[in-house]
Amino acid sequence: MWYRFQRKIAPYVFILPGVLFYLMVTFIPAAIGIGLSFTNWSIITPKFDWVGLRNYERLLTDTLFQTSLSNTFRYALWLIPGVVICSLLLALLLNTKVRGITFFRTVYYLPMVTPIAVASVIWMWIYDRRTGILNYIVRLLGMPPRNWLNNPDTALGSLVVMGIWLSVGSNMIIYLAALQGISRSYYEAADIDGAGYWQRFRYITLPLLRPTTLFVIITTTMGALRAFSQMNIMTQGGPLDSTTTIVFYIFKTAFTDLRMGYAAAVSVVLFAITLVITFVDWKFLGKGVSYDAD
Amino acid sequence: MQTRHILKALTYVALISVGFVMLIPFLWMVLGSFKTAREVMKFPPTFIPEDPTLANYKEVFSRLSFGRYYLNTIITSVIPTIITVMTASMAGFGFAKYRFAGRGVIFWLILATMMIPYPVTIVPLYTMAYRAGLVNTYTGLIIVNLSSAFGIFMMRQFCLTIPNDLLDAARIDGSSEFGIFYRIIMPLTKPALATLTIFTFTGNWNSYMWPLLVVNTDRLRTLSLAIPLFNGQYSSFPNLVYAASAMAILPVVMLFIFNQRYFTEGITMSGLKE
Amino acid sequence: MKLTKHCLWLVLVLVLASGSAVFAQTIVHWQHHSPARNEMIEFFAREFEAQNPGVTIEFESIPLADYYTKLLPALAAGSGPDVFQLRSGDVPRYKEYEVIQALNIDHARALEEFVPGSYGFLVEDGTFYGLPTDVQTIVLFYNTEIFAELGITEVPSTWEELIETALLIADIEDGVMYRMGLAHGSYGPVIYTLMAQTGTEFQDEDGKVLFDNPQGREGFEFAVDWIAKYGVEDPDFGSRWTAFREQELGMVYAHPAMLGSFRNTHPDLPIGIAEVAAYKAGEPRTSVMTNWAYVASAGTDDLDLASRWIEFLTSAEAQRKWTIETGELPSRAALINDPELLEYEPLLAAPLASLESAVPYPFEALSQMDKAIRDAINRVTIAGESVDEAFEWFVQETEKVYREVILDEL
Structure with a gap:
């Protein structure tokens, strides 16, 4: 009796503090945020009017909104595969009993602790038209140097590369933790069956990494769709709006233009898009080998 | 045998070259912190300081009460990190290993609130904190970081890889549900817990936006708030910013290095019976 | 007790x-x-x-x-x-x-x-x-050493002299810039200074654009010409502040507060400061405040x-x-x-x-209008639009900013 009761009540006890502490500071603001999208609130005054769906109607004809949406998608489409593949490859390399794993892991983690404002200064120098390293290499290869950050064709791509640099280390560490967690007995069994490296990776490692990959893809997607800091510091959304991402646009609309209601409507659209993408990821990648509660 | 050596060498080449790319910006900052204001703005830039000086570090300490900021940052990082690691790992376990009414709804609610961009949620959150009298207090700084959707989600995914048979075996041995969490899940997810700890700690240590809004006095200022104070609208001192940043992130790097042991202490060491 | x-x-x-x-x-x-x-x-x-x-x-x-x-x-x-x-x-x-x-x-x-x-x-x-x-107003910072070296004795006081001097200073070989003559950095207050000097007005109290006239267009075109026609400024050259510090830029239109910034890092930089050049001789040396x-x-x-x-x-x-x-x-x-x-x-x-x-900055929405004029210039210098197209876009953008930011129209 006690046993069954304990088992029924246990999950709630386990999730209660985490869920409560989290929703306590996010749920009400998020609900208010969604509510604001039906108002014309200007942030600085307590007064506002309900405007129904007018903010959403406006979105349909807002060209900068559409530009920022397409910029965000292009950024995410390049960034996500880049981060997932690079971090998995690095984790696999580091997991092959090489010496200095401690050193490499620390080094790969450094981009995450370097303040973004400082990292941005350095990346701006890397991309500098005259003395940047990138143009130095480009010249060696016999190609014409470019003004990477001040050209609408290359600015977003330059930020994608920096974005991969920023988040590859942390995702590699997550993969590494997952790799360390795979029981050696699986590989031993595979060795007995005479499986090669590729087969072991394909039939043991990859399936067992599935929950981790789902996690990495979903969090990287959320991060990519919310990209803001580099655009704010390095390009201010320019040149010619080519790096204006959706959150950059939301931020400017709310805090510079004082159009919080409209910014909230843009946010709700982004929220809906993120939710759909996450749900699709979940459906396609969430199945397979994992030990869910039965 | 020959190919194995070549493979190993290639592995090192790859690891080192990527490591170098990762390291450059960090090195740039550390080396920059030893340059004079003039050299740091030099164009084309120098990498190694021509005339290394410790003056920037002295200046940072003389201009700002850096010791106090360290203390504030430690308080507002350590407490939330300990609590978050506990709450997130418990919740992650709960979501992964039990079926219960509302599981899907609650979990998706957490994921969903994570997706609303902060520019629209931060103003209501700040208003709530102000009404509750938490502006300009340690509680106000800490309370928003006691749990994390990222952490819950991550721990859920790691718990999913643990076979259910293990838990059932423990139950047959008479273990309580909490005993399972404490004696099986915790040891088996040590690498994940170490990862979560360092991520959460880094996040709290570098957190900027919330402290910016909540802190109104020098007494409560954290390190990340202090770093931009070396710049103004027309004047900037990258050398001082680098020195302050280097000092600010040192504890995180140290913690990361000391934490290394736990990253590798995985399933292989915990005496799994299977 | x-x-x-x-x-x-x-x-x-x-x-x-x-x-x-x-x-x-x-x-x-x-x-x-x-x-x-x-x-x-x-x-x-x-x-x-x-x-x-x-x-x-x-x-x-x-x-x-x-x-x-x-x-x-x-x-x-x-x-x-x-x-x-x-x-x-x-x-x-x-x-x-x-x-x-x-x-x-x-x-x-x-x-x-x-x-x-x-x-x-x-x-x-x-x-x-x-x-x-x-x-802050806009003033002309110049490098006295470069002036002396090239035998320039008069600080330019009209647009014509400004360009002549800038062409003298600019050092371009095989299409590669080694020293810029003059720079505005597409910075709003500087471009609006140039436009204001032609005598145009900007916007009335109801948000109607008043600069859509030959004078306003001339001011805008002059700013574009520094880059596109005369080539004395090169957006690919990097930060104009770094260039001025490294004596690779002869003249720059800037806020007076830059003086302190230059002095902080380069105390021995040979700096001269003059009022901005006038549109024509005898016209006021108006700048935007x-x-x-x-x-x-x-x-x-x-x-x-x-x-x-x-x-x-x-x-x-x-x-x-x-x-x-x-x-x-x-x-x-x-x-x-x-x-x-x-x-x-x-x-x-x-x-x-x-x-x-000095006249006040001509628009209420400063950061939006700084961005608008920068985009307008980039439309010519980066995207290759004609001055007329870019100017027309800028007129419409000004109206849009007024509607959205000042009137908060939905």
Whole structure:
């Protein structure tokens, strides 16, 4: 009796503090945020009017909104595969009993602790038209140097590369933790069956990494769709709006233009898009080998 | 045998070259912190300081009460990190290993609130904190970081890889549900817990936006708030910013290095019976 | 025994607390940060506290990039400061939203004593809603060593001379720039300075565009021509400030406050400062003035005290110290020929003189319009549009910004 009761009540006890502490500071603001999208609130005054769906109607004809949406998608489409593949490859390399794993892991983690404002200064120098390293290499290869950050064709791509640099280390560490967690007995069994490296990776490692990959893809997607800091510091959304991402646009609309209601409507659209993408990821990648509660 | 050596060498080449790319910006900052204001703005830039000086570090300490900021940052990082690691790992376990009414709804609610961009949620959150009298207090700084959707989600995914048979075996041995969490899940997810700890700690240590809004006095200022104070609208001192940043992130790097042991202490060491 | 002792302490604390509550008044003051300004305000605060016993100034200095991010949520929650800074163009909107209130000062005197360019946005029907501070105009910085080396003796005073001199300085070989002649960095206040010099007006009170005429277009085209036609400025050359520091740029239109910044890192840089060149000989050397305002929150307990603090901060004595320490210009007409300032820094002569003929930044929405003009120039220099197309776009963008930001139309 006690046993069954304990088992029924246990999950709630386990999730209660985490869920409560989290929703306590996010749920009400998020609900208010969604509510604001039906108002014309200007942030600085307590007064506002309900405007129904007018903010959403406006979105349909807002060209900068559409530009920022397409910029965000292009950024995410390049960034996500880049981060997932690079971090998995690095984790696999580091997991092959090489010496200095401690050193490499620390080094790969450094981009995450370097303040973004400082990292941005350095990346701006890397991309500098005259003395940047990138143009130095480009010249060696016999190609014409470019003004990477001040050209609408290359600015977003330059930020994608920096974005991969920023988040590859942390995702590699997550993969590494997952790799360390795979029981050696699986590989031993595979060795007995005479499986090669590729087969072991394909039939043991990859399936067992599935929950981790789902996690990495979903969090990287959320991060990519919310990209803001580099655009704010390095390009201010320019040149010619080519790096204006959706959150950059939301931020400017709310805090510079004082159009919080409209910014909230843009946010709700982004929220809906993120939710759909996450749900699709979940459906396609969430199945397979994992030990869910039965 | 020959190919194995070549493979190993290639592995090192790859690891080192990527490591170098990762390291450059960090090195740039550390080396920059030893340059004079003039050299740091030099164009084309120098990498190694021509005339290394410790003056920037002295200046940072003389201009700002850096010791106090360290203390504030430690308080507002350590407490939330300990609590978050506990709450997130418990919740992650709960979501992964039990079926219960509302599981899907609650979990998706957490994921969903994570997706609303902060520019629209931060103003209501700040208003709530102000009404509750938490502006300009340690509680106000800490309370928003006691749990994390990222952490819950991550721990859920790691718990999913643990076979259910293990838990059932423990139950047959008479273990309580909490005993399972404490004696099986915790040891088996040590690498994940170490990862979560360092991520959460880094996040709290570098957190900027919330402290910016909540802190109104020098007494409560954290390190990340202090770093931009070396710049103004027309004047900037990258050398001082680098020195302050280097000092600010040192504890995180140290913690990361000391934490290394736990990253590798995985399933292989915990005496799994299977 | 112990208990009574504790009780006594408690009573003492309570008495002290209630006593001070009666007399003590606190002004919470927020403004954007630079190390020099920080020290200056701390200094003024202590001085004001000494003159007004019982008053405490609680001062918070906030990095400029995050200033509005911190200010706006605080205003929304009602936890905002009593006295704070706003860009002067923001004042009309904040007044309309009833976030700030009219100051309790001698308005007629203020109208006489402050430089007219500095209060265009701050006054309504003769009433001040804020007092001007952090004034900047546009002046011409030039490198005296480069001038001497090339035998340039006259600092250019008309557009024609400006381009002639710039062409002389610019050093281009095989299409590669080694030294730029002149730079504006597509920076809003500089481009609007050029447009204002042609004599055009910008926008009327209902948001109607007034610069869509040959004069306005000529000012815009001149700015584009620095890059596209004369090639004296090259956007690919990197930061114009770095270039000027490294003596790879002969002349730059900039805010006078850059002087302090140059001096900080390169004390021996050979700098000259002149007023901006006029459109044609005999025309005024007009430049665009940008400034901030100290305003009193609508929620402040003691408007009288807040107003006195603001007047104190913008007094002639305070501004003199402020200019010396921070390099930002004063807003008081009395300081334009101030011997003390000129003795401290002879190079301030041109910046101070520029105050007289300066006109306010022509739009309320400063950051949006800075971006609009930058985009308009990029449309020509990067995207390859014609000047006419880009100018037409800019006219429409100006109307759009007014509709969206000022009128907040849906």
